Amino acid sequence: MNQYALFKSLHGQDTPLLLGNAWNVSSARILQDSGITAIGTSSSAIADTLGYEDGEQISFDELFFVIERIARHVRVPLSADIERGYSADQVQVVKHLERLHDIGVVGINLEDSVVGDSRILEPLDVFCRRLEFIRNELSRKNIDLFINARTDTYLLNVPNRLQETLLRMKAIENAGADGIFVPFIHDLAEICEVTAATTLPVNVLSMSGLPSFDALQEAGVKRISMGGSAYRAANNCLKNVIGKIVEQGSFANI
Numbered sequence: 269m270n271q272y273a274l275f276k277s278l279h280g281q282d283t284p285l286l287l288g289n290a291w292n293v294s295s296a297r298i299l300q301d302s303g304i305t306a307i308g309t310s311s312s313a314i315a316d317t318l319g320y321e322d323g324e325q326i327s328f329d330e331l332f333f334v335i336e337r338i339a340r341h342v343r344v345p346l347s348a349d350i351e352r353g354y355s356a357d358q359v360q361v362v363k364h365l366e367r368l369h370d371i372g373v374v375g376i377n378l379e380d381s382v383v384g385d386s387r388i389l390e391p392l393d394v395f396c397r398r399l400e401f402i403r404n405e406l407s408r409k410n411i412d413l414f415i416n417a418r419t420d421t422y423l424l425n426v427p428n429r430l431q432e433t434l435l436r437m438k439a440i441e442n443a444g445a446d447g448i449f450v451p452f453i454h455d456l457a458e459i460c461e462v463t464a465a466t467t468l469p470v471n472v473l474s475m476s477g478l479p480s481f482d483a484l485q486e487a488g489v490k491r492i493s494m495g496g497s498a499y500r501a502a503n504n505c506l507k508n509v510i511g512k513i514v515e516q517g518s519f520a521n522i
Contacts, residue, residue, distance in 0.1 A: 272374040272412040275345035278306055279414075279447060279469040279490050284481060287347070287471075289494045291317055295502070296338045307342055308377070309335055311349040313499035323383030328354035328364055339371045347375030347414065352382065352390075358398055362405045365413060375414035377449060378402070380436065381424065389424060392436055396443040403444030416471060416491075417445035422452040430458050434465050441468055447491065454478045456487055463488030 269277070278285045287306055288299035291313035299307055312322040314334050320326040335348050348368050353361030365376065380395040381387050399417060406413055417440045421433045437448050448466055451473035453459055459479075463470045469490030472478065474497040484492060512521040 271345045271372065272414065275306055275347065275374045275414055276446070278345070282485070284485050284489050285491045286481070287491055287493045289313065289349075289496065289498065290338055291499050292334065293337050293341045295498070296342050299498075300342050300344055304344065306345045306347065307338070308347040308375070308493060309338065309349050310494075310496050310499060311351050312496045316496075316499070323387065324351050324354055332364075332367060335368065335373065336371050339373060345374045346372060347377065347416070348373045349377045351377075351379055353378065353398075353402075358401045358405075361398075362402060362409075365402070365406065366409070366411065369411050369413060374412070375416060375446075377416045377418050379418040379420060379449075380440075381420035387420070387424060389420060389426060392439055395436075396439050399440065399443040399445060414446045415444065416447040416449050417443075418449035418451065418471075420451065422450060430461060433462060437462070437466050437468075441466055447471055449473075449491075449493070451475075451493075451495070456483060459484070459487045459489060 285306060286304060287308045288304035289308050289310035290296035290299055291310050296307055314331060315322050315326045318326060318330060339346055354364055355361050378399065380390050382390050403415065419433055419436045421429045421436065426432050433450060440448060445468060447469045449471040450462055452475055453462065453472060454475055454477045456479050459472065471491035471493060472484065472489055473493050473495045481492065509522055513519060
């Protein structure tokens with residue numbers, strides 16, 4: 269079984285896929301050595317390590333460099349968070365995806381919000397046309413990539429967010445997505461409504477108040493992403509270590 273087929277199959281198992289999100293080679297190795305069966309990149313964590321804000325402030329070439337380094341050093345399937353594709357030109361987005369595919373990436377996250385002065389939801393028809401174009405071009409070029417379409421209804425706390433999510437999910441499914449990612453949803457009853465409304469695997473994100481993995485499995489969730497949570501936790505650990513060195517005037521703590 270090739271990496272793409274393996275990655276796709278991990279979304280169909282009884283136990284939800286726990287996706288570890290890496291920001292460099294060392295974090296990817298730690299995730300892999302800890303038994304994580306698939307790795308995704310964290311766009312926010314990678315951007316932060318290079319001094320950028322999240323929201324496509326980093327260039328695609330800089331992002332690609334980090335992803336390529338990770339791809340060289342992992343054996344498990346690798347998915348890339350590419351936000352909106354790092355270009356307003358759909359043809360250029362497909363070129364970016366070709367480059368990622370050529371280094372062994374088997375999946376992507378593609379989101380339906382736009383970052384300008386603030387983050388807003390993209391009109392649904394616009395997002396779906398973009399998604400459909402990308403899917404058709406990948407098929408035409410015989411490129412296998414698992415498209416995990418992200419809707420930011422809960423991230424942005426839009427009015428009637430559950431109803432808006434359900435509306436977007438159906439259109440996104442029809443446009444050719446392989447999975448649905450709803451970050452920041454955490455109410456178990458709402459998660460159940462979301463999973464019942466689609467035949468696609470549903471992905472949720474690490475956050476305060478997220479139910480246990482067992483409860484999420486019972487609710488029909490197929491993928492659970494760490495997002496930037498491990499990166500933030502690692503930074504907090506580093507802050508504590510450095511604080512003790514400064515406080516104690518000694519390296520005894522490490």
